[in-house]
Amino acid sequence: MSIEVGQVLPSRIIDHVDPEKMKLLSALMRDPNPIHFDRTAVAALGMGDKTVNQGPSNMAYVLSMLGAWAGGVDRITHYRFRFLGNVFEGDRLEATGTVTKVNDTPSAFEVECTLALTVIGASEVLAGVGTVLVEKE
Secondary structure (H helix, E strand, O other), rough: OOOOOOEEEEOOOOOOOOHHHHHHHHHHHHHHHHHHHHHHHHHHHHOOOOOOOOOHHHHHHHHHHHHHEEEHHHHHEEEEEEEOOOEEEEOOOEEEEEEEEEEEOEEEEEEEEEEEEEEOOOOOEEEEEEEEEEEEE
């Protein structure tokens, strides 16, 4: 695999954020915040009429994209994100990344990337950086 600074990673499209999966994740995480499963709670806060996706789920979309490119999520050694906005049920998303630095080590390339999650047709909702180890062929 050839890796160069400025290289754009293959993006990942999430066609539809599923509110049923949000409910399930809330239960699994023991997250009692009703904005993830109760539309009336979201409306009462003045945030519209769609449930809000969990932050860890939004990060997972991006990390899955990064891991797929690197050869597995186990290759991710570091990441850091800033939350810039909300993702709502039904949103269509794109996870993207760009190589910013490549360190050549004896066994692998240590690759740093900028990362983002964008609501397609709207705005960026997550921005960050990640580092992966990509094995040499």
